[in-house]
Amino acid sequence: MAKISKLSPSAATKARDRVTSQKIVAMAETVAKRALSGKEPVVSIPARTRSNTIWNKRKGILQMGDAAQERQLFNLNQAKNFMQTMLHSSSVKTLIEAEKTLSLRGMFYKGLHTVAGTKEKTFADQDESDGILEDLEVSIGALREELRIFAKKAGTIVGNVTLVDSGDEIDCRHMGSGGYAIPSIVEPDVIQFKKCEAEFVLHVEKNTVWNRFNEDRFWEKHNCILTEGGGQPPRGVRRMLRRLNEELGLPVYCLLDCDPWGHYIYSVIKQGSISLAFESERLAIPDAKFLGIRSKDYKACNLSDDVQIALNDNDVKRAKEIAAYPWFQAHKGWQREIEGLLTSGFKMEVESLITKDISYVTEVYVPQRLKAKDWLD
Amino acid sequence: MSGTEAVVMESSKRKSAQDHPQIAGTKPKRSRGATADEMADRQRDISVSEFFAKNRHLLGFDNPRKALLTTVKEAVDNCLDACEEGAILPELSVIIEDLQPDRPASAKSSRYRVTVVDNGPGIVRKQVENIFGRLLYGSKFHRLKMSRGQQGIGISAAGMYGLITTGRPMVIHTKPGATKAAHHIELAMNTKTNRAEVTLDKETTDFPPKRFRSLTAGTRSLAGESGGFLDAAVYRHGTCVSIELEGRYQRGRGSVDEFLELTAIANPHARIVFVPPSRVNDDDSDTPILAKVEAGAAVVAAVTTETQGVTVFPRAVQELPPEAKEIQPHPRGIELGTLLQMLKDFEASDHGTLFNFLRERFCRVSAATAGSLCEKVGLSSRRKVSDLDPSVTEKLFDALQNAKLAPPPTDCLVPIGVRQLLAGMLKGVRAEFYAASTREPAVYRGRPFQIEAAIAFGGELPGDETARVIRFANRVPLLFQQSACSSFKAVVETSWRNYNLQQPRGSLPIGPLVIMIHVASVWVPFTSESKEAIADYDEIRKEMRLALMECGRKLGTYLNKRQQMQRQGERRDIFERYIGEVSKALHDIAGVDTKKVHDALLKQARAHTAAADQSLDVDGKVVQEQESPDEEGIVVVQSAMPPSIERPTKRTPAPATLRPAGTADVKKPRKSADRDGPSLF
Numbered sequence A: 001m002a003k004i005s006k007l008s009p010s011a012a013t014k015a016r017d018r019v020t021s022q023k024i025v026a027m028a029e030t031v032a033k034r035a036l037s038g039k040e041p042v043v044s045i046p047a048r049t050r051s052n053t054i055w056n057k058r059k060g061i062l063q064m065g066d067a068a069q070e071r072q073l074f075n076l077n078q079a080k081n082f083m084q085t086m087l088h089s090s091s092v093k094t095l096i097e098a099e100k101t102l103s104l105r106g107m108f109y110k111g112l113h114t115v116a117g118t119k120e121k122t123f124a125d126q127d128e129s130d131g132i133l134e135d136l137e138v139s140i141g142a143l144r145e146e147l148r149i150f151a152k153k154a155g156t157i158v159g160n161v162t163l164v165d166s167g168d169e170i171d172c173r174h175m176g177s178g179g180y181a182i183p184s185i186v187e188p189d190v191i192q193f194k195k196c197e198a199e200f201v202l203h204v205e206k207n208t209v210w211n212r213f214n215e216d217r218f219w220e221k222h223n224c225i226l227t228e229g230g231g232q233p234p235r236g237v238r239r240m241l242r243r244l245n246e247e248l249g250l251p252v253y254c255l256l257d258c259d260p261w262g263h264y265i266y267s268v269i270k271q272g273s274i275s276l277a278f279e280s281e282r283l284a285i286p287d288a289k290f291l292g293i294r295s296k297d298y299k300a301c302n303l304s305d306d307v308q309i310a311l312n313d314n315d316v317k318r319a320k321e322i323a324a325y326p327w328f329q330a331h332k333g334w335q336r337e338i339e340g341l342l343t344s345g346f347k348m349e350v351e352s353l354i355t356k357d358i359s360y361v362t363e364v365y366v367p368q369r370l371k372a373k374d375w376l377d
Numbered sequence B: 001m002s003g004t005e006a007v008v009m010e011s012s013k014r015k016s017a018q019d020h021p022q023i024a025g026t027k028p029k030r031s032r033g034a035t036a037d038e039m040a041d042r043q044r045d046i047s048v049s050e051f052f053a054k055n056r057h058l059l060g061f062d063n064p065r066k067a068l069l070t071t072v073k074e075a076v077d078n079c080l081d082a083c084e085e086g087a088i089l090p091e092l093s094v095i096i097e098d099l100q101p102d103r104p105a106s107a108k109s110s111r112y113r114v115t116v117v118d119n120g121p122g123i124v125r126k127q128v129e130n131i132f133g134r135l136l137y138g139s140k141f142h143r144l145k146m147s148r149g150q151q152g153i154g155i156s157a158a159g160m161y162g163l164i165t166t167g168r169p170m171v172i173h174t175k176p177g178a179t180k181a182a183h184h185i186e187l188a189m190n191t192k193t194n195r196a197e198v199t200l201d202k203e204t205t206d207f208p209p210k211r212f213r214s215l216t217a218g219t220r221s222l223a224g225e226s227g228g229f230l231d232a233a234v235y236r237h238g239t240c241v242s243i244e245l246e247g248r249y250q251r252g253r254g255s256v257d258e259f260l261e262l263t264a265i266a267n268p269h270a271r272i273v274f275v276p277p278s279r280v281n282d283d284d285s286d287t288p289i290l291a292k293v294e295a296g297a298a299v300v301a302a303v304t305t306e307t308q309g310v311t312v313f314p315r316a317v318q319e320l321p322p323e324a325k326e327i328q329p330h331p332r333g334i335e336l337g338t339l340l341q342m343l344k345d346f347e348a349s350d351h352g353t354l355f356n357f358l359r360e361r362f363c364r365v366s367a368a369t370a371g372s373l374c375e376k377v378g379l380s381s382r383r384k385v386s387d388l389d390p391s392v393t394e395k396l397f398d399a400l401q402n403a404k405l406a407p408p409p410t411d412c413l414v415p416i417g418v419r420q421l422l423a424g425m426l427k428g429v430r431a432e433f434y435a436a437s438t439r440e441p442a443v444y445r446g447r448p449f450q451i452e453a454a455i456a457f458g459g460e461l462p463g464d465e466t467a468r469v470i471r472f473a474n475r476v477p478l479l480f481q482q483s484a485c486s487s488f489k490a491v492v493e494t495s496w497r498n499y500n501l502q503q504p505r506g507s508l509p510i511g512p513l514v515i516m517i518h519v520a521s522v523w524v525p526f527t528s529e530s531k532e533a534i535a536d537y538d539e540i541r542k543e544m545r546l547a548l549m550e551c552g553r554k555l556g557t558y559l560n561k562r563q564q565m566q567r568q569g570e571r572r573d574i575f576e577r578y579i580g581e582v583s584k585a586l587h588d589i590a591g592v593d594t595k596k597v598h599d600a601l602l603k604q605a606r607a608h609t610a611a612a613d614q615s616l617d618v619d620g621k622v623v624q625e626q627e628s629p630d631e632e633g634i635v636v637v638q639s640a641m642p643p644s645i646e647r648p649t650k651r652t653p654a655p656a657t658l659r660p661a662g663t664a665d666v667k668k669p670r671k672s673a674d675r676d677g678p679s680l681f
């Protein structure tokens, strides 16, 4: 049992808001000053690109480099984005003043209107809006929650841990069949860990697999925490895993599909992603472990032909790309794993273990692997 | 030079005679098969006039509408030729009177009187019968000189057609000098003999005939001003020809109106007044592309005006085009038969030496060349032409073909000129871009010729139709048989796709395009006597294609530039459209003055896209005016630029709260609605 954080939420929130607000005002003032003195209005936005992503070998995470792009108003390709950045900045300032939060979708609607005198909408769709918000985060150096924006919940937790969420105590052992939905913002000022008896975290890719484990009371039998992130885990889930790992010292085991997508999810959990490289320090779990499914399992578990899903061209391409990631490149085990995937020519889902037995995965597969310490990391 | 064309004419006559062996007046035989003797009875001379009376379609009198046009055309061509030869600035009046104004609406044709009056040198009395009463009589056939007429058929054929369809004689008034008496002659052609029969012949003081001045309200009003209409002070000498004929007056393609409009374009030194008939068949849907130029809308000095039905094509240039020099044939172009005929002619007139024959009857044969040619055929240069035997003539012919000679002189050609072509196009066609080019003179069959081309693109021209081709030969518009014309083939052969235009395989390009081609030559090779299409000589077609390519390249460059400029234009709009949002957001965040920021940003946006007002090259670099000699022969009418994208700032009123003051009266330079001030350079 590790340290439990105790932070007064309101004081922390207030201080955070003040800083964020100052950053936004400073940015707007710079733009206005430039405009009035006849200089081109620009906003500097750190580049969220692959070329500006640095692999920090020592820390084992991806980090954002120093390269920044100037977003200009008087550039044909950037004019609209510039305008959108200003609109969202203004919205964020309003949120802070009103002490409210909005979802990503809510922000899209907040900024949405017709550009004065035209039929053109300020945002074409939510994706455009989401992208601008990520830019804004890196641009003024404030995280999404600091901007008072949250994403929709897309993750579940259950197990031997008790949380306090906005003052409400949540005992994750009594969450019924649905589990507790991990909020988008899980910072210490919102969520504190009250009590934890679990010894590790098992993170599975999909809700369906998670249901299997929950129904079989796996977390009870093995004294752990069971999480799920709906595919690629959103930031809230990743942050929760990271806090469980960092603050409570729990190892994190991942049970993902045996395909390039599963490998990619693992790499994101472990080292971070390119587009959110600036968040890796808070999100990445360098010692996260990949429990399976492994390419060797087809033979090891004596699975039938029916579970094979042929790799398509795109899968092959992705697999090779992933093998070339610097953090996989230096890892012999991972090179062998991907090699095995490519030579076998097929992928396998976690659900393929159901062909053995409905509870094979919870009763045999995972316990055996844990016991044998048979994982990749 | 004589003979060649006469030979062609002879043979075509013979051929047609074979096609119609049944000659009127011979009794049909009862039994089949005729003896040589019987046939000999029927074999006899056919007069030219008889031949053409039967084959009048060869002369452009196939139907009533075309007959009316051809009549006007022949008379107008002659007037312009005569004036130019007399070094007189042409003044022309074309009057069409409807002689059956009460005919039923269903009538396919009507009787008209076509009168064309000029201020040319006039015609001496004794020539009148020959000129108007005989086919194949003229001053232009036996020479190599650029003129509109060349065959000696034109006006007498029109008179003959009138006579055949109405039985009425031609009426001629002619005054061969300012101080000389005018003659009033009426004559009819006897087609059997190809000779005129004069029915009236008297001296008169009524020139130009006063009757026409009070014909309509329009003529009366025009005649009121000095020089307005048939003013005796302007028509101090000249010729007035009236022909009555069965015809049909109908506007549109291939009409008298179109012909005169195009004539005015190609002859800006002429002033032409047109009095159309009182009744017009307006049932045609085919409207001319050369829309009537509304008062105040045209650009060039001369604006076509209309006064109560009378159209005036004013004179746009105050000086005559340079005189076209007459030349001798070039040795390279002649044929053996022609050489023989030339030798015979020379012998008859001169009894001179071979040396003199070569020097005098050809161009580009110097004394040295003549000497060496004599040497080549093994004769002394003093040898009399009469002594030559046929084998030597052939040798001489070969020697002439192989001699190293300069190409024919080119001062015999007077092109319309790039400036005038552009002025004419600007006047007649409402487009956005105009380009013209004049090729260097070239030679076909030893005869110099020169091609000019012009194109007009965009603007109000219809974008989804095939391009219109306007053709001229020696400044005469050609309105018929387009697809038989060498120029048409040249247009089809040109790859317009290279210049961003659509072009289905083997056909004219599609798009808002008018193409103009002018052939100037000492002898224009027409495909038939009606002078409607230009024969397909490779040399001519090639030059046409090159001229079109020059214009096409200019168009292509322009379209590229326009694309560049349009991008810049769009850019400015995009910047301006977001400035309002940005300044409002800045105000909301940092409390800065919305209007101040907005104005500052607007100023920057303008500065940023000032580039849109510059010409850009293909790579988007700014073209420095002085660095672009290629700009010659191009006119761009800026206001005709199509709007790039929707321009919200001015058109759609925006909610006042969202629109900072100052956006409402944004001025866009170069987007004026009128098309004043395009410049020729």
Ligand SMILES: Nc1ncnc2c1ncn2[C@@H]1O[C@H](COP(=O)(O)OP(=O)(O)OP(=O)(O)O)[C@@H](O)[C@H]1O
Binding pocket: B074, B077, B078, B079, B082, B118, B120, B121, B122, B123, B131, B137, B138, B139, B140, B141, B148, B149, B150, B151, B152, B153, B154, B155, B156, B157, B239
């Ligand atoms: N209006 C006129 N003024 C002076 N001369 C004229 C006039 N009209 C005709 N002529 C003379 O009469 C001649 C015959 O005219 P015509 O139109 O019959 O033939 P053309 O012009 O020589 O050739 P084409 O058949 O090609 O028109 C001309 O060559 C010219 O010399």
Ligand SMILES: [Mg+2]
Binding pocket: B074, B077, B078, B148, B149, B150, B152, B153, B154, B155
């Ligand atoms: Mg003529």
